[in-house]
Amino acid sequence: MAVKVHPDCRYTKSHEWVRMEGEHAYAGITDYAQTQLSDIVYVELPEPGDSFSQGEIYAVVESVKAASDCYLPVAGEIVEINEELEDTPDLVNQDCYGEGWFVRILVEDPDEVEDLMDAEEYRQFAEEAEEEGAH
Amino acid sequence: MTFVPHTEAERREMLARIGVSEIEDLFQCIPASHRFPTVELPRPLSELEIVREMQHLADDNLDVGHIPCFLGAGAYHHFVPAIVDHVISRSEFYTAYTPYQAEISQGTLQAIFEYQTMICELTGMAVSNASHYDGATALAEAAIMALSATRGKRNRVVMAPTVHPEYRQVVRTYIQGMGVELVGDEGLGSNAPRTDVEALIEMVDEDTACLMIQTPTFLGEILDLEGVAEAVHAKGAILVVVCNPISLGLLKPPGAFDADIVLGEGQALGNGLNFGGPYLGFFACQEKYVRRMAGRLVGETVDTEGRRGYVLTLSTREQHIRRERATSNICTNQGLNALAAAVYMAGLGRCGLAQVSQLCYHKAHHAAEAISVLDGYHVDLTVPFFHEFVVRCEKPVADINRRLLYDYDLLGGYDLGQTYPELAGHMLLCVTEMNTADEIAQLVEALEEIAR
Amino acid sequence: MTEPIIYELGAPGRCAARLPDLDVPRAELPPAPLLRDDLNxxxxxxxxxxxxxxxxxxxxxxxxxxxYPLGSCTMKYNPKINEDMARLPGLVETHPYQPEETVQGNLRLMYELQEALKAITGFTAVSLQPAAGAHGELAGVLMIRNYHQSRGDTQRTLMLIPDSAHGTNPATTAMAGFEMVELKSDNRGNVDLDDLRAHLSDRVAGMMLTNPNTLGLFDENILEITRLVHEAGGLMYGDGANMNALLGITKPAETGFDVMHLNLHKTFSTPHGGGGPGSGPVGASPALAEFVPGPIVYAEEALIAEDEVDAENGNGNNAADSPSEYHRGTWYSLRMPPQSIGRLKSFYGHFGVMVRAYTYIRMLGAAGLLEVTEAAVLNANYLQVILKEVYPLSYDRTCMHEFVLRGEVEEAPDIRALDISKRLIDYGMHPPTNYFPLIVPEALMIEPTETESKRTLDAFVDAMTKIAEEARTNPELLHEAPHKAPVTRLDEVRAARNLILRWQPDGE
Incomplete structure (x- = not known):
């Protein structure tokens, strides 16, 4: 199965995406991640105002069979969370790069984003991961 | 008798199928030097002999069926309707395990779902889990949950000195590796034996995860929870209330006072004294904390044909999935004890539980009033209490209890000096619906004679 | 088949239990703001x-x-005499705070159970406090922590845990403030000794090991593992969930374990109760004996007063402080061990469960317990040798009391362990443990126990064989199974997304 990516996003090895919009960034989990988790039943998000460093755990996403920690792709302060996810966590399954976003971040250092994988690099990375998982 | 069914012929046939000649061949993986040690145990007994042996042990005890009991202090002698034991003796219930396979565990699952519903009603809370080991461990889990709910940023727990002494010890055992500061229960303070709730609230600061109090307290006092939750929440902390489930037949539940977590010892609900266990810890919380709650939870859903059914849910919080990040290491609930509690609550029902509660209340107050006028004893009748009260005695409590036992065939109260040095010479008496007016009269008369 | 919720069966005013009328004057009730209006x-x-x-x-x-071949749970037959003994009023209608002299029978029972468990495991001390296996595990890990702290060895914060371990091990480790380090298994299912050596240091507090492990395999290097861990200054924690494989076969203490919990509800035939109550006593080696949770029962020779309390004939003639006669005897009392980690629960443990386990041990004796393990291991190997022809077996060697198959069928790629399990329900059998241990894909963990006859085992073989055939010829039959249960497969996603955790009357 092909791994879906979004051209405007940057990616982490732990399957999170981040997309810059001005000094803010949106973040969420990738298509590969939501497929692995299958039906998502709950997303635990931080509170607006909380600050995290890059790679710190900021959210937990749960399916029936697994709970997985999410690491913030860039350091910064959470300015907004996707409140829709509270009642309709399946938005993450349906549209992980769009309506299934997790948080909006006030980014401390935009250069951090540049160090992450771009869409093509991530596609390769995720496809390799998928192949390994199949064995 | 070993309950092993094989005949010698079958055993031989099975060994042959495996491809070994002797049963010992199956144990070659055990280091030879450590294989087949001698185990020193008494000779095996037949069923008839074990019955005699156990009856012999029972004869060395004195049970509450043979002596009026005025002892409470966390384990209570209540009437258990016959139906409770008949239901929990159904071996489809008691020989099943945790309902992992929902399709063939609907009995256990629905029974827990009903239990959860009744605990919510009793406590005035939104969510109940399937139960903990006992009241003490439920409190320890509440402390851990509060620490986690405040996201590990708060490291202090304030606990009232009038929470059951053993519960306080268990909390300390549980959190000893967590680097948490536990304060508030160092001494009873100037109001003893009353609880200074204001002083406890004062101790709640910006680093405090929760305030844990008990009502009725270990010393019997009913606390007024009005405004407590508000004050605790103002500091960003959580209010944990330990309560007696039978008292909730009469008293407004902690949920009505905005408590965040309500828990307690559920033994009084249809479970016998059992020399201290097994009991069950009931545990309920506000909806927003449901994913922080440890222990099993049963949820309603539908099957592929749309029929109502029940499953274990939110299991991702649990140890087998979250491993080192689980909410707790607890794997099970007290299934059969929770079933007994459910049958008890449903059996007594809306009116019955209120009646038990009232019987306890009035009988205990009758006893307290009678004792308060005796020479040599002091009872502060201005303290609101449910079915336990403190008696200050002019003679040592141990002596009084010994005389009650040997001279009057009465099981006296709990000697408070054992756990509260400042209450040496104080006794905690408990009266339930099991104590008749006659028994209360015997107690009062005995105390009067002992004081002379 | 569905059953209404108990609330739905009711009508106002009904009550299933009648209580006596109040026989004392009514007292004044607390002020109204403290009283509840209604209790639904x-x-x-x-x-x-x-x-x-x-x-x-x-x-x-x-x-x-x-x-009920649910792996790692030891679902053996629960003798009925256990239940009767646990209902003897003279034993169980006793209050935990009664004076010691009025519960000598109970204390003796607990003491003798402690002694029996010591004899079976080889440990120096046993505490009956823990309420269940996971609770015993917490006790054990805290004991290891306190041991190191008492020696000022505070830098030991790592706990080694094999990848085949129960999920409780990591959770318990975290609760006790340790950090876990995962160890690999080798291709025979043993702990990988090289990986163990690589992780040993003066930061290691100990190692948690289930032996036999969750694959049902006895670690062939057990003596070397415990030697290496001890040499590095660590202690060995044993998970006794699989003790049914070792009764009379080997004593865990003698193979180098320092602390281990037992599951009375698995090994010693007390019922599982639909998920509890269990009982998880811990045994400890000399190094940890004083750290066990308490109180525990001690016995000593003493002069005992003759005048017993006799409720039926009590006439109040005996003076309390001057018993007439004394005799020499054994006196049992509850005390806290000197360096105890503390209390793990209120009172003394699950006494009712102890009564059952004690009954069982006394009825079987040493020879009976050995026969139990021999038959449990015989049954598991009998099933393993036949079923490995039908389903893949990852670790093909003599197993102990259980074994793990892969729930995979050739020519039926869509069939998963879960489908096989659900189909077994239609054959009237409880499925094996699914998806555990994690190191075996599509794991089906099968523990027949010793109380099952060859006839039952053969029926299980037949069912498993037929199911493999059905998987090839009619996979839908498996995907849609069970067909003969009270309900069909339940929607777990719906239950987790739309939480309904209590009954509400219609329209609320």
Missing amino acids: LPEVTEGDLMRHYVHLSQMNHGVDVGF
């Missing part, structure tokens, strides 16, 4: 209540209903 509990008759629970019980599978 069911209102049913006793007949309706009994029928409700009988219906519910009929929707359950238990050991008394049929085969």
Whole structure:
């Protein structure tokens, strides 16, 4: 199965995406991640105002069979969370790069984003991961 | 008798199928030097002999069926309707395990779902889990949950000195590796034996995860929870209330006072004294904390044909999935004890539980009033209490209890000096619906004679 | 088949239990703001209540209903005499705070159970406090922590845990403030010794090991593992969930374990109760003996007063402080061990469960317990040798009391362990443990126990063989299974997304 990516996003090895919009960034989990988790039943998000460093755990996403920690792709302060996810966590399954976003971040250092994988690099990375998982 | 069914012929046939000649061949993986040690145990007994042996042990005890009991202090002698034991003796219930396979565990699952519903009603809370080991461990889990709910940023727990002494010890055992500061229960303070709730609230600061109090307290006092939750929440902390489930037949539940977590010892609900266990810890919380709650939870859903059914849910919080990040290491609930509690609550029902509660209340107050006028004893009748009260005695409590036992065939109260040095010479008496007016009269008369 | 919720069966005013009238004057009630208005509990008759629970019980599978090969849970037959003994009023209608002299029978029972468990495991001390296996595990890990702290060895914060371990091990480690380090298994299912050596240091507090492990395999290097860990200054924690494989076969303490919990509800035939109560006593080596949770029962020779309390004939003639006569005897008392980690629960443990386990041990004796393990291991190997021809077996060697198959069928790629499990329900059997241990894909963990006859085992083989055939010829039959249970497969996603955790009347 092909791994879906979004051209405007940057990616982490732990399957999170981040997309810059001005000094803010949106973040969420990738298509590969939501497929692995299958039906998502709950997303635990931080509170607006909380600050995290890059790679710190900021959210937990749960399916029936697994709970997985999410690491913030860039350091910064959470300015907004996707409140829709509270009642309709399946938005993450349906549209992980769009309506299934997790948080909006006030980014401390935009250069951090540049160090992450771009869409093509991530596609390769995720496809390799998928192949390994199949064995 | 070993309950092993094989005949010698079958055993031989099975060994042959495996491809070994002797049963010992199956144990070659055990280091030879450590294989087949001698185990020193008494000779095996037949069923008839074990019955005699156990009856012999029972004869060395004195049970509450043979002596009026005025002892409470966390384990209570209540009437258990016959139906409770008949239901929990159904071996489809008691020989099943945790309902992992929902399709063939609907009995256990629905029974827990009903239990959860009744605990919510009793406590005035939104969510109940399937139960903990006992009241003490439920409190320890509440402390851990509060620490986690405040996201590990708060490291202090304030606990009232009038929470059951053993519960306080268990909390300390549980959190000893967590680097948490536990304060508030160092001494009873100037109001003893009353609880200074204001002083406890004062101790709640910006680093405090929760305030844990008990009502009725270990010393019997009913606390007024009005405004407590508000004050605790103002500091960003959580209010944990330990309560007696039978008292909730009469008293407004902690949920009505905005408590965040309500828990307690559920033994009084249809479970016998059992020399201290097994009991069950009931545990309920506000909806927003449901994913922080440890222990099993049963949820309603539908099957592929749309029929109502029940499953274990939110299991991702649990140890087998979250491993080192689980909410707790607890794997099970007290299934059969929770079933007994459910049958008890449903059996007594809306009116019955209120009646038990009232019987306890009035009988205990009758006893307290009678004792308060005796020479040599002091009872502060201005303290609101449910079915336990403190008696200050002019003679040592141990002596009084010994005389009650040997001279009057009465099981006296709990000697408070054992756990509260400042209450040496104080006794905690408990009266339930099991104590008749006659028994209360015997107690009062005995105390009067002992004081002379 | 569904059963209404108990609330739905009620009608206002009904009650299934009658209490006596108040026989003392009414007292003044507390002020109204402290009182509740209403308590919404069911209102049913006793007949309706009994029928409700009988219906519910009929929707359950238990050991008394049929085969229950749930791996790692030891679902053996629960002797009925256990239940009767645990209901002897003289034993169980006793208050935990009664004076010691009025519960000598109970204390002796607990003491003798402690002694029996010591004899079986080889440990120096046993505490009966823990309420369940996971609770015993917490005790053990805290004991290891306190041991190192008492020696000022505070830098030991790592706990080694093999990848085949129960999920409770990591969770417990975290609760006790340790950090876990995962160890790999080798291709025979043993702990990888090289990986162990690589992780040993003066930061290691100990190692948690289940032996036999969750694959049902006895670690062939056990003596070397415990030697290496001890040499590095660490202690060995044993998970006794699999003790049914070792009764009379080997004593864990003698193979180098310092602390281990036992599951009375697995090994010693006490019922699982639909998920509890269990009982998880811990045994400890000399190094840890003083750290066990308490109180525990001690016995000593003493002069004992003759005048017993006799409730029926008590006439108050005996003076309290001057018993007439004394005799020499054994006196049992509850005390806290000197360096105890503390209390793990209120009172003394699950006494009712101890009564059952004690009954069982006394009835079997040493020879009986050995026979139990021999038959448990015989049954598991018998099933393994036949079923490995039908389903893949990852670690093909003599197993102990259980073994792990892969729930995979050639030519039926869509079939998963879960499908096989659900189909077994249609054959009247409880499925094996699914998806555990994690190191075996599509794991089916099978533990027949010693109380199952060859006839039952053969029926299980037949069912598993037929299911493999059905997987090839009619996979839908498996995907849609079970067909003969009270309900079909339940929607777990719906349950987790739309939480309904209590009953509400219609329209609320």
